[in-house]
Amino acid sequence: MNIPLYIYTYGCREEEAELCRLEMRSFFGVDSPSNIMISEAAIHPDRSPFMRERLEVLYVGDTLNEIWEQVKQVQLDDATFKVIFVKTNDLTPDHKIDFDTARAIERDIGEYIEGEADVRNPDFVFGIITLGGRWYFGHYIKSKAVWLKHSEKPRSYSIALSTRVARAAANIAVPGLSGVKAIDPCCGIGTVLVEALSMGIDIVGRDINPFITRGARENIKHFDLETEVVCGDIADVSGHYDVAILDMPYNHFSRTTPEEQLSLIQHARRIASKVVIIAVDPMDDMLASAGFTIQDRCTTRKGNFKRQILVCS
Structure with a gap:
């Protein structure tokens, strides 16, 4: 053959x-x-x-x-x-x-x-x-560049990932679709969720902010997609997933302390076998202290604003 x-x-x-x-x-x-x-x-x-x-x-x-x-x-x-x-x-x-x-x-x-x-x-x-x-x-x-239409969300905010970065992150996390369960435990307005769901990825979302989770649900519904989006802390997740996509809260715009960042990473390691971290701050030492090994990585830029994408296990 x-x-x-x-x-x-x-x-x-x-x-x-x-x-x-x-x-x-x-x-x-x-x-x-x-x-x-x-x-x-x-x-x-x-x-x-x-x-x-x-x-x-x-x-x-x-x-x-x-x-x-x-x-x-x-x-x-x-x-x-x-x-x-x-x-x-x-x-x-x-x-x-x-x-x-x-x-x-x-x-x-x-x-x-x-x-x-x-x-x-x-x-x-x-x-x-x-x-x-x-x-x-x-x-x-x-390619029909179907992701382009996803930038026209009913709910958005300035620090959200671009649809291009979100779609690539979803692919990096779940390159093969069959049998993979994923979670976005800090999903924000659902940019990653929309891209992942539009490709057939089995993913659920969660965020601690009730206003944000309502926006995520609205964005997902706008594109005729469906998944569960829960308002709650990552610490409350009891199930286990094949992969988690964790877009870390940004220090420029968030009051999240280093201790809280470490807690997010530790819980991500607890609930998933593989974690894709998206961050604007250096994460190597924190990831090592949480027991992660960085398998691959890259930096993406928009003007002077840089994000790291880290594939961890």
């Missing part, structure tokens, strides 16, 4: 490059030196705020002629199709394929597919990409 192969292209802002790489490592177990990842793991590109597109490889060839011969096997009957040339590749600037040549490659491949071409509303979308001197053809999916 052939092993499935997927090609992903990535794009991110410079200040989010470390976060993008951490999410990539969480999904695939490795980094890529470029904005292209080749993996056997199937991740839908809509999950990541940094993935641009995915190609599920059907055929590989050393030349375009070899691809043309193989695509003759594609039988679509009455279905329509479209072929897209993937612009992100490893060609040097001197060998980049220009717009007209890319369109010609799309048309040439389409001539060999049994089906009717439809560039506006096709039943099937195929992609073609060149990497490492070889050509790859397969099913193509472009």
